[in-house]
Amino acid sequence: MLFNSIEFLFFLPVVFLIYWFVLKNSVKAQNIFILAASYLFYGWWDWRFVFLLMLSTFIDYYFGLVIHNSQSRKKFFLWLSIFNNLIILCFFKYYNFFADSAGVLLSSMGFKVHPYILDIALPVGISFYTFHGISYVIDIYRGNTIPTKNFVNYAAFVCFFPLLVAGPIERATHLLPQIETNRIFSYEKAVDGLRQMLWGFFKKVVVADNCAIYVNQIFDNYETLPATTLLIGGIYFAFQIYCDFSGYSDIALGCARLFGFELLRNFAYPYFSRDIAEFWRRWHISLTTWFRDYLYIPLGGSRGSVFIVIRNTFIIFIVSGFWHGANWTFIAWGFLNALYFLPLMLRGSNRKNVDLIAKGRTLPTLRELTQMLATFALSVFAWIFFRASSIAEALIYLKRIFTTSWLSAPKYTGIEILLPLLIASMLVIEWLNREKQHALQDISGPLFKHKFFRWSYYCILAWLIIWVGAQQQNFIYFQF
Structure with missing residues (x-):
């Protein structure tokens, strides 16, 4: 369902009235209703992909509990959870890109290949809700949060309809506590x-x-x-x-x-x-900070040798470009922004x-x-x-x-x-x-x-x- 559609014009007031006037005395009922409304909102586009969303949500909910309760194999379960997320994301978003690129490469080497291309639609918002799940299990592994035992609450965090298809990319440490506590209507x-x-x-x-x-x-x-x-x-x-x-x-x-x-x-x-550094602190802030916290800093950030700084800068921007889509144009866009950003980083003026x-x-x-x-x-x-x-x-x-x-x-x-x-x-x-x-x-x-x-x-x-x-x-x- 699009925000700029007639359907949403009717959907929003109905959900709002039921949420505040029928279910106002029960946060549990509100969360169940929000989750159901979110599935309806998402399924309006293609109901079949609701099941993929449910599967992705359940995997991260389950692994969050396993990581928290594990004593000796936390890292194994963390990487297994991340791997599951990336497999789903790569299959739907990047399979055709890699298959086609491999075909072009092999053809240029003299091999006659005909890569199998999937004729499937890209699930709306898959990059966003996948990143919700990855950050959730990483935060549990780091001890920044504890997993919720209430699946509805976690699913409402991942699937909350305003942010489901195009962000912002939320953190469990920020949104989940709001879901778990009573809300009071504020006119202001x-x-x-x-x-x-x-x-x-x-x-x-x-x-x-x-x-x-x-x-x-x-x-x-x-x-x-x-x-x-x-x-x-x-x-x-x-x-x-x-x-x-x-x-x-x-x-x-x-x-x-x-x-x-x-x-x-x-x-x-x-x-x-x-400057470009300030631009990236102001543009798509939730994605920029996500890559900073879960990729750039673990790689070493701006600490270490000049080579490490250059390497990490290019990694973060190229991965950011590739996140946007399965096309070499997005990688080139990320590469260009890395070139813009690097002189500021090397001079130490990126936070000027x-x-x-x-x-x-x-x-x-x-x-x-x-x-x-x-x-x-x-x-x-x-x-x-x-x-x-x-x-x-x-x-x-x-x-x-x-x-x-x-x-x-x-x-x-x-x-x-x-x-x-x-x-x-x-x-x-x-x-x-x-x-x-x-x-x-x-x-x-x-x-x-x-x-x-x-x-x-x-x-x-x-x-x-x-x-x-x-x-x-x-x-x-x-x-x-």
């Missing part, structure tokens, strides 16, 4: 959740989906378009993927708050970053910009503005590899940007004036509210003190969602 939190959902829908439906129309046209016809248009296509995709994914995260966090849960923040205005940009000021300095634009340009360059269907396509796309005429008028530039204005308005609102958790967290200022003006603003956003909204499109990160 619910209103704040609705505001964050409204902003998420605006970014997704109004900005991202309209960018997608022109991004698709440009990338489908890149061999015949001038450099100006190709550059616009790269910029539009940068805003498409940001507004699509951060919009989903805003909807997920706001929706969870309606039910009394606080999820991990996933985006912190990454395009206001002054940890404070809020232009803190206490309305406008950035010229130096800060230049740093933001340079960081954004680097990210756009890398996003072209992310969006392209192949390495060859990305290289030709970039070559045409730097070699074709810049005097030709751009084509497919969007809703000529409206789309750039929508992007600009989104950036202005987020810039003015960059100190807050989300752009509509606290509508303040002389104008919005009056309820009439606040509600007028909400109505304008809702009207734009309905009027400017493009045709219903999947969230980009569903494919991961």
